[in-house]
Amino acid sequence: MHMVDIIRKKRGGGELTDAEIDAVVHGCVSGEIPDYQLSALMMAICFQGMTKRETARLTLAMAHSGDMVDLSAVGGITVDKHSTGGVGDKTSLVIVPIAAAYGVKIAKMSGRGLGHTGGTVDKMESIPGMRTALSREEFLAVVRRVGCAVIGQSGDLCPADKKLYALRDVTATVESIPLIASSIMSKKIAAGSDRILLDVKAGSGAFMKTKDDAEALAREMVEIGASVGRKTVALITNMDRPLGRAIGNALEIIEVCETLKGRGPADLTAECVELAANMIYLGERAENMKTARMLAKDAIESGAAFQKLCEMVEAQGGDADYLRDTSRFTLGHVQQDVLCPADGFITRADAEQIGRASVLLGAGRETKDSAIDFGAGIILHKNAGDAVKRGDVLATLYADGETRCEEAAPKLLQAFSFGAEPPKPEPLVLARV
Numbered sequence: 001m002h003m004v005d006i007i008r009k010k011r012g013g014g015e016l017t018d019a020e021i022d023a024v025v026h027g028c029v030s031g032e033i034p035d036y037q038l039s040a041l042m043m044a045i046c047f048q049g050m051t052k053r054e055t056a057r058l059t060l061a062m063a064h065s066g067d068m069v070d071l072s073a074v075g076g077i078t079v080d081k082h083s084t085g086g087v088g089d090k091t092s093l094v095i096v097p098i099a100a101a102y103g104v105k106i107a108k109m110s111g112r113g114l115g116h117t118g119g120t121v122d123k124m125e126s127i128p129g130m131r132t133a134l135s136r137e138e139f140l141a142v143v144r145r146v147g148c149a150v151i152g153q154s155g156d157l158c159p160a161d162k163k164l165y166a167l168r169d170v171t172a173t174v175e176s177i178p179l180i181a182s183s184i185m186s187k188k189i190a191a192g193s194d195r196i197l198l199d200v201k202a203g204s205g206a207f208m209k210t211k212d213d214a215e216a217l218a219r220e221m222v223e224i225g226a227s228v229g230r231k232t233v234a235l236i237t238n239m240d241r242p243l244g245r246a247i248g249n250a251l252e253i254i255e256v257c258e259t260l261k262g263r264g265p266a267d268l269t270a271e272c273v274e275l276a277a278n279m280i281y282l283g284e285r286a287e288n289m290k291t292a293r294m295l296a297k298d299a300i301e302s303g304a305a306f307q308k309l310c311e312m313v314e315a316q317g318g319d320a321d322y323l324r325d326t327s328r329f330t331l332g333h334v335q336q337d338v339l340c341p342a343d344g345f346i347t348r349a350d351a352e353q354i355g356r357a358s359v360l361l362g363a364g365r366e367t368k369d370s371a372i373d374f375g376a377g378i379i380l381h382k383n384a385g386d387a388v389k390r391g392d393v394l395a396t397l398y399a400d401g402e403t404r405c406e407e408a409a410p411k412l413l414q415a416f417s418f419g420a421e422p423p424k425p426e427p428l429v430l431a432r433v
Ligand code: URA
Pocket: 084, 085, 165, 174, 179, 180, 181, 183, 184, 207
């Protein structure tokens, strides 16, 4: 089988056979297929798409390209959660302890931030002592004892995706529904959970800019999950504006704690209740979604979910006293307010541009290997839809130096638009698939 024939076939809109897809994945991991041929095939897929059968086969071949995690020793129904990535998206660290407080078992492997989007692993590492690289045995022991653990992707999980994703990132071939669906679902299948909750973001700060595209991606992933016996549910959520008020690692952990203490921003709290309720329902800890929502709210009000977060952090070596007293976190020593330039309403708070401003402050990385500043970031005092007056504080920037703030402030301002009328309110959850 010649790679050049496979590329030509896909370029012409042909349907690849199972044997051809398996050969591509095998050659990708073994190194027999050079990067330029893999990249050319990815580009052909971007233009020509894949049938559902091809996407499902690619997903399975990638899932089986490395370790398959066995979670049977954990006991009970295991539920995983994945977000397609956004700005200010700290939902995992709120909903995992909520669902675990009711006995849902969660063994979650999360990613780091890249570009304008943040990553759960980076946020967790802003808690002093927190270990996100546990051996497989330690990971499973924490899940058995506490009910949940969140670590970075460990072992040899989906090496084919690791290779292809890195190539896609630098060849403008990320934005393809079959490629994103197979990339995400291969990792979820290999990670071993029985059930999967997907948070598919739609809007300016997301890979999928429209609700229709996000729904098509969600449908594809839900069908792949069902085809391998992993019940999968997807929520399409709004990522036109940042979620909550905090963007940046330690700042977001503080907001996670505030939310679990019942004092979080309304948008973040509402979205987390909906996501956590779906996890509780998928884990069969509630008979219907109405009860699941009530349980999710109760876990916040009773303090049970915050207690569970502290237990998980301690079990992974972190100092939970920082969560109990969040004033202990070290934040950027330069703090600069950005003032509102107009009267009226905020008609747009562009999530992608705000995410890019936070990267300039040091909260994210431009390349996979750059260091991040855990104390850097942005607190938004105003968000889309809010009424404002000229001179109001729109946001506070946190960084380790004035130059960074001076660079980020104009970028942040560009993310906002103002008008005389408020924008039409957008629901937080746009659809459930
Ligand atoms: N996240 C992934 O894991 N893969 C993609 O292709 C896009 C987002």
